[in-house]
Amino acid sequence: GEDVEQSLFLSVREGDSSVINCTYTDSSSTYLYWYKQEPGAGLQLLTYIFSNMDMKQDQRLTVLLNKKDKHLSLRIADTQTGDSAIYFCAGDSTSGTYKYIFGTGTRLKVLA
Amino acid sequence: DTEVTQTPKHLVMGMTNKKSLKCEQHMGHRAMYWYKQKAKKPPELMFVYSYEKLSINESVPSRFSPECPNSSLLNLHLHALQPEDSALYLCASSQGGGGVRAGGYTFGSGTRLTVV
Numbered sequence: 001g002e003d004v005e006q007s008l009f010l011s012v013r014e015g016d017s018s019v020i021n022c023t024y025t026d027s028s029s030t031y032l033y034w035y036k037q038e039p040g041a042g043l044q045l046l047t048y049i050f051s052n053m054d055m056k057q058d059q060r061l062t063v064l065l066n067k068k069d070k071h072l073s074l075r076i077a078d079t080q081t082g083d084s085a086i087y088f089c090a091g092d093s094t095s096g097t098y099k100y101i102f103g104t105g106t107r108l109k110v111l112a
Numbered sequence: 113d114t115e116v117t118q119t120p121k122h123l124v125m126g127m128t129n130k131k132s133l134k135c136e137q138h139m140g141h142r143a144m145y146w147y148k149q150k151a152k153k154p155p156e157l158m159f160v161y162s163y164e165k166l167s168i169n170e171s172v173p174s175r176f177s178p179e180c181p182n183s184s185l186l187n188l189h190l191h192a193l194q195p196e197d198s199a200l201y202l203c204a205s206s207q208g209g210g211g212v213r214a215g216g217y218t219f220g221s222g223t224r225l226t227v228v
Contacts, residue, residue, distance in 0.1 A: 033216050040224070042202050104154060
């Protein structure tokens with residue numbers, strides 16, 4: 001079945017860059033997404049990339065997609081304490097139009 | 113209005129109770145979803161409604177009963193739940209009923225359910 005893996009935890013200092021990685025087994029997703037979840041809250045869509053793109057930049061966020069290696073990453077420049085949250089990557093599922101396959105989630109902790 | 117509103121935010125219920133979770137959106141989205149999220153895990157899809165019709169049921173036990181009274185509202189009726197059903201229940205919506213995915217989902221803040 002489809003599988004999306006992320007490292008569990010990342011700690012960075014305020015002002016540094018953060019890179020959150022995601023690897024997946026099924027490369028047929030049309031869109032790939034990054035969501036942010038703060039404690040006790042729902043998921044917030046941060047950005048997404050179309051599968052025929054290599055890179056997308058959106059203010060402090062840069063998404064890199066390496067389809068050959070089935071690797072997706074999210075870089076957050078000038079990381080702030082407000083960026084502390086869990087980050088999920090997600091892709092369309094080949095088994096259904098409405099279904100996502102979510103990654104396991106990476107908890108980002110930003111140290112002041 | 114660009115939000116999905118869920119009520120209540122917290123709910124404690126006994127195993128013999130009947131309760132309902134509510135979700136509302138006014139963005140004109142035609143697909144609405146229920147997800148279940150356990151602590152430190154990604155959300156798991158439960159149900160999808162497209163154009164007010166049940167499109168996907170991910171083999172969810174019948175003690176969970178979804179309802180879509182109109183295009184803006186989604187309910188989840190709960191009956192005879194088990195303690196292992198305690199979780200964060202998230203509602204989401206997306207544009208189009210035909211699986212247009214570029215806009216992603218808009219999630220509500222969730223209902224934290226505790227079954228005692």
